[in-house]
Amino acid sequence: MVDGAFEQLLVSWPEVLAKESPASYAWQVLKHRTIDVARARGRRETLIDTAAFEATASNSAADPFGPLEESIGLYRAIDSLPERQRDVIVLLYSHGHSVREAADHLGLSPAQVCSTAWVARRRLQQTLGLAE
Template identity: 60%
Template sequence: MQRPAYVRWAEYKLGNRSDAEEAVDQAFVELAENWPLVLRHEKPAAYAWTVVKHRTIDAGRAGRRRRGLIDTAAFETVALHRATDPLGQLEDSLATYAAIRSLPERQHDVIVHRYCLGHSVSETADILGISEAGVRSTARYAKKNLARALQQEGVTDGLAD
């Protein structure tokens, strides 16, 4: 049910559709091989998300992909085209992306799905295997952490709702 969302996230992380599909397919094979174990988990969807995330991270490491500017390109492109001060916007975008990457794992996942990939609260909850209230609460804490980090970096723009 979540394959399109998983592939989209993996593509966001890996920068390549075929690598993303391969990572998600590997995760599905692992889930199928361990299906009785998956079903014993209190939240099978959360377990599945963890497997997908780990296979994607493994694929990135195997491909020796460099984090950083490649990962931020899609994140900042639209903002740069609209900016009156492109260099200032680039600095702000890089600081924002760095702040997102430094969030605790659950907060990072929620922010990426909600604001970078544009999933709704309901979609994010389904993908991550958590409640909608959990998504809203986690997003609220994440935005507070981001605001604090960005304020320290001198970035005045925060994440919009």
């Protein structure tokens, strides 16, 4: 899937470089390529697919089901966010990018990333019943 995204970018490289934000365009290509591959394999293109593995692989608790259920709930909530909010949350918190890196990837300003992340976190708190 990554190879396919690279090939797609290579074929249209001059046009990619002419974009206002080549990194943002590349992020979109990779994201949509991932979705296409998932659909072609008859799978959902959601984050939930990785939640179980991550929760159990990183958990040494005696009862792995509690963190697993929490993780799945969180991934479902993230998946329900609008696309831009979901991208910001994934880049910042799942992939560990800085605000500047996320801004570069998405073609946004750092202030827009921070604002979008704030709104997304508030929405996640409401969805998960954590809002005050």
